[in-house]
Amino acid sequence: MKNIVITTLVASAFLAGPALAQDKTMQKPAADQAGQMKTPPAGTAMPSSADAMGGMTMADTATAKIKFVTARPADVTSSKLVGKNLYNNKNETVGEIEDLxxxxxxxxxGVVVSVGGFLGMGERYVLVDPASIFLHRADGKLKAMVDTDKDTLKNAPEFKYDKKNS
Incomplete structure (x- = not known):
């Protein structure tokens, strides 16, 4: 079987399926002929740099025509990552991927990782740079790995995360 190692989590790998943006991206409203700034009607999305570059935009209504894309063989969907155990180089479980x-x-x-705890008790969350997570695919299974130990993750700055209200 051919092994594929993906060295970074690339945004396009996760954006092949739907996800939610964190906040609205706004640009200045256009000026009319007199140079006065126009205010868009309520509920109208402002164009953003994300529109031109393929990102999602927060808005009250969808104003762009739907486009379809093709996933590449190395792309990974978020559903394949969320819930995966995170292993270190000694093949020890050091956490679990909770969210992106x-x-x-x-x-x-960022990749939200739960660390510590037992059966959901005492668990805390840290936010890991996607570039520090490596993915390995073997025998049709995906494995997420980091070069760290449990103590380093347990002592990392806590990320305030509420699974129920995300």
Whole structure:
């Protein structure tokens, strides 16, 4: 079987399926002929740089025509990552991937990892840079790995995360 190692979590790998952006991306409203700034009607989405670059936009209504894309063989969907155990180089479980943080509907900027605890008690969350997580695919299974130990993750700055209200 051919092994594929993906060295970084690329935003396009996660954005092949739907996800939610964290907040609205707004640009200045256009000026009318007299140079006065126009205010868009309530509920109208402002164009953003994400629109031109393929990202998602927060809005009250959808204003862009739907487009379809093709996933590449190395792409990974978020559903394949969320819930995966995170292993270190000694093949020890050091955490579990809980969620992804997506900036402006385009770029994965963090991976929420639960560490510590037992049966959901005493668990805490840390936010890991996607570039520090490596993926390995063997025998049709995906494995997420980091170069760290349990203590380093347990002592990392806590990320305030509520699974129930995310």
């Amino acid at each position: 943080v997506i900036d402006n509907g385009k770029t994965v900027t």
